[in-house]
Amino acid sequence: MQGSYVEIKYTNTKEDLLAFNEHHLANSQVYQRRRIINLYVTPFVVLLVFCLLAFFTGKTSYYAGGVLGALASYLWTFVAYKRYAKKCSEVFQKEVFCEHKVVISDVGVNESTANSSSQFTWDALDKIETNEDYIFIYNTPATAFVIPKREIGKDSFEAVKLALDNAL
Missing domain, CATH: 2.30.29.30 (Pleckstrin-homology domain (PH domain)/Phosphotyrosine-binding domain (PTB))
Incomplete structure (x- = not known):
């Protein structure tokens, strides 16, 4: 040259910025690793802690709390990650x-x-x-x-x- x-x-x-954010996030190993931890590991840990609590205290209501807590954690994170790229592009x-x-x-x-x-x-x-x-x-x-x-x-x-x- x-x-x-x-x-x-x-x-x-705005669509260009959204396309960049989606491209960048889809190709970012750091972002993908954090996403996997937040989507899968965190709810599993919440469920495990509540199950251990139920096991050691003998209160079965902790099992339900663990399931609901893990489900809420997963859904909250899922929605947040779905909206993240769009949220980034909304800042003028x-x-x-x-x-x-x-x-x-x-x-x-x-x-x-x-x-x-x-x-x-x-x-x-x-x-x-x-x-x-x-x-x-x-x-x-x-x-x-x-x-x-x-x-x-x-x-x-x-x-x-x-x-x-x-x-x-």
């Missing part, structure tokens, strides 16, 4: 929901909006991931430039993917 560059402009929407972020100009060159990635500008060399970027509809250029382990295919068109989307592949 010597001396060449690709420049694109796009505007992110003026530097996300605006026009972005991204320039991909042999030096790295330069991103600018009306209020800010940032440049990242290739070594400074965390990772780059793509799916059918988006390119995610991670500048930290949990934040990324979200480039939507629908905003830049299929040809530009493929050109950006090619430029990123050639640069890495």
Whole structure:
């Protein structure tokens, strides 16, 4: 990519931020491990503690409490994890929901909006991931430039993917 560059402009929407959050959470090992612990291990521990309490005290009502407590813990966690990605996208972020100009060159990635500008060399970027509809250029382990295919068109989307592949 010597001396060449690709420049694109796009505007992110709430749906783009939601898509990023869902993609990131689905591919985050830390998040998945925490989710498994909260969904399965915690209710099991609650049930086990109440069963042990019932066994040692001789009060059978603790068994029912354990089952209800484990069920409530599981359902609460299940609903919370289902809503998490959507909840993250509901916070208004003026530097996300605006026009972005991204320039991909042999030096790295330069991103600018009306209020800010940032440049990242290739070594400074965390990772780059793509799916059918988006390119995610991670500048930290949990934040990324979200480039939507629908905003830049299929040809530009493929050109950006090619430029990123050639640069890495």
